[in-house]
Amino acid sequence: MKHCLKSNSDFQAYILPVSKQLGEVAGLAIDGSGRLVAFHRADREWDEKSFDEKEKFNKKLGPIKNATITVIDPSNGKNPMHNGLV
Numbered sequence: 001m002k003h004c005l006k007s008n009s010d011f012q013a014y015i016l017p018v019s020k021q022l023g024e025v026a027g028l029a030i031d032g033s034g035r036l037v038a039f040h041r042a043d044r045e046w047d048e049k050s051f052d053e054k055e056k057f058n059k060k061l062g063p064i065k066n067a068t069i070t071v072i073d074p075s076n077g078k079n080p081m082h083n084g085l086v
Contacts, residue, residue: 011072016036017077018070018072018079020082022038022040022042022067022070023043023044023045023068024040024041024044024045024046025040026039026040026041027039032069035073035074036074037071038069040068040070041068042064042067043064043065043066044061049061067082069082077080
C-alpha cells in the first residue's frame, strides 16, 4: 500500500485545552463545520467492577448520567454543545 506522506514531520500535534473536562475518550470525529466531536465516558471509570465474570455490564452501575458527546471548537477549545444539545 502506497501512501503520500514523506515523513512523520508532515503532521503537527498540539494540545487543545477544552473548557469542560472530558472523561475517558472512546472516539473522535470532525463534523461538517470542522469542529472536533468527542465521545467520552464522562465521570464513569471503566475498571474491573464494570463487568462481571461473563463480561456482562454491571447493571448496578446504571447508565452514565452526564453528557457523553461533546463538540469542541478548535479555534478556542470551547464546548458549544454537549450530548448533541445546544
